[in-house]
Amino acid sequence: MTSNAATFDERYRAIDARDARFDGQFVTAVRTTGIYCRPSCPARTPKPANVTFYPTSAAAHEAGFRACKRCLPEATPGSPEWNLRGDVAGRAMRLIADGVVDRDGVTGLAAQLGYSTRHLTRLLAGELGAGPLALARAHRAHTARTLLVDTDLPVADVAFAAGFASVRQFNETMAEVFALTPTQLRARRTAGARPPGRIELFLPFREPFDATGLFGWMRAHAVPGAEIGEPDRFSRVLLLPGGPAWFEVSLASAGRLRLHVELASLRDLSALISRVRRLFDLDADPEAVDEALSRHPEVRPLVAAVPGVRLPAAVDAGEMLIRAMIGQQISVAAARTVMGRLVAELGEPVETSRGPMALFPTPHAIAEHGAEVLRGPAARVRAIVGAATALSTGELRLGPGDDSSEQRASLLALPGIGPWTADYVRMRVLGDPDILLPGDVAARAGAAAAGIPSDAAGLTAWATRTAPWRSYLMAHLWYAAPVTQAWRHPAETLPSGKATR
16 A cells, blocks of 8 residues: 555554555554554554644644654655656655755746746645655655764754755754754654764664665675675765765664765765665565565465565666666676776775775766776667766666656667666666566576566566566566576666676
8 A cells, every 4th residue: 555545444444553564655544642653653542633744744744744753654664756757846846855855946846847947846736645745755854854863963064964055944844844953852862872974873663674685786786996785784876966985884673774975065965865875775665565465376485484584776877877888798707897997997995994995987987088998898888988978978868767668768768778777777777666577597597487478478478467577577586586596686687688697
């Protein structure tokens, strides 16, 4: 059940059962108290006549409600709806979480989505109960609450890290949303000092969570020099609008990951948190995915073996495209060698808590010097340099707010990019849950092992029954492949439909 599709009665049954699975999917506003809660709030269930359900906390704010002090509805995993939805509302929510409104204003958000500011505001208000400014404000409040509770950042730093323009605006918003001052919210923080200059906080997610497979995938694909993958943690550096950033993610406890961060600019913190959540697919609804896939006898044993499978996303769209193109038709080890060489030759050095690292090269750097560093067939090198040039000049723009079909068409228009690469990039950049790669050699091997048709046409036809979760089906097929492990990089297909390593 998603908040968009559920009826009033279904939502009410969820809050009456205090079902934590629906936390983050909608909020419950109670007219007699003037507050809104998460579905699992332990308070007495209100009468149906006094309840209004809202799809977002911003909509509840706009309607005059404040957040419950007892259940803190802002401290839940994000709505999985934004992973599933590819419409304007879903794309807008992903861009707002990435900080586009804070950096470029509503005008910048509207431009990226291809609408006028007036039409976008009207559309979001009608669909989500709040316009883009209110949605961005709610996101800032959520980020600020997390920083107040989980870190020792000075209150003024929290205000600017969360995206507020002033401390006064920050204080007014927090008091209005939570009916608590920032100092009162800070009193709820976890005990213990953090190392100076290093931010530590926690990221909630819904159980079950396939940590072993996810960290294993990260470790197998870690780019030497830019990323470090270990069985229980992952760290990397990346370039954000305010400068270089470093983060490390590890499993903290049931339902939470620990995030350590070092930033050049505190204003990048909110965007970084959003990107890490997307990288680890933390806002997914694993029970809904597992339940839907388990309806099919061929897939049921795969889900039982690996519950809570996650789809790694991307923290940088342009980088993801270059990595996908480099990985075409070569092994994971060979691709890592090539990318490690790029990082060593063209990446900007960054000092981190884990020692010296380097940023993955910018598209401009690869466009200028990639031909000198890359090895392999000349046509392949030209294609990679050409894609980097298109990214550098703005001819090609990629991001989490793209329309899925338009992004695919833009990618396919570039030399050296076929359907597998375009669809794989969509899966990783957009977090699209419904992508099938029918020519993938590992997925076809997994399908054969599971008793599913393994030829491209047969797999495509069979997999339609698992929509809209075909990306998660792909993950289970990769697990099931007898020739690979779950985190192996899927092989790129050749034009003939065969695959090579």
